[in-house]
Amino acid sequence: MRRERGSGRGRKAGSAKLIKLGRPDHRLGRFVALALAVCAGAPTAAMAADLPAPSLPPIYKEPPAVYNWTGLYVGGNIGGAWSGLSGTNYSDTLGSSFNGATNLQPLGGGQIGVNYQFSDRIVVGAEAMFDWLPGSQLSPVTATDPTGTISADVTNLSERWLATATGRLGYAWDRVLFYAKGGGAWVAATTPAISVGGAPASFASVGNTNSFGYTAGFGLEWAFLNNWSMRAEYDYIGLPDQSYTVAAGTPTFGGDVITSSERSLSIMTLAVNYKFGGW
Secondary structure, three states: OHHHHHHHHHHHHHHHHHHHHHOOOOHHHHHHHHHHHHHHHHHHHHHHHHOOOOOOOOOOOOOOOOOOOOEEEEEEEEEEEEEOOOHHHEEEOOOOEEEOOOEEEEEEEEEEEEEEEOOOOEEEEEEEEEEEOOOOOOOOEEEEOOOOOOEEEEEOOOEEEEEEEEEEEEEEEOOEEEEEEEEEEEEEEOOOEEEEOOEEEOEEEEOOOEEEEEEEEEEEEEOOOOOEEEEEEEEEEEOOOEEEEEOOOOOOOOOOEEEEOOOOEEEEEEEEEEEOOOO
16 A cells, blocks of 8 residues: 555656656747847848938929010100211301201100010011100301301201111020111101391201101110010111202302201110010
């Protein structure tokens, strides 16, 4: 009976020991797996650190619009006109000497025109301009006879209005336009008067009171708003010679023919234009 008990206790104790030795320990395996994972991920992280940062797509910015000078325009102008009235511009059949000063007259008026701009910045156009000259000559042209004793004063030599029709050719830098122009000009002048020795006299005939000539000029224009522009312009107007025949019976100068040559006008204007869009 004792052996059986002892043997029973022995078997139970042995069984307990076998259970303890047969249970697996997973901690070592987990540590090894973690170490392998770290070693495998280290090169990948190093390679990722060497890669360039991802770039964002470029942001598109629309280029600023370039101004287009194409279109019909109207506007107004003010300025001044002067002519070279000097002794070199006058002569007569008596051989008198002449004296006269360059004069300046105010003017004002308007213009209408059209432009077309090509893609290479070249601008072509046409314009008609009309101006009124309300002023008068500042000083008369004085003729002194060959003896130097009698003088005649020719006055009222002003122009009343002028009109031009021109073609234009320009080059544009966006909103700035430099141009040249040329064409025909019509000038209407007042009827001149004459006095001899301080006494009123008269002309028997006056030629070319209303004159047709040519014009050429240049200007610089700036479009300060989408439809508005301002410009400064110089124009030269060449006119034909004009002659005045003094009435017969006038003391000393009766029947004398006075000729005015190189009747040029210089005009400087400032203008503002409004453009009606383009096409």
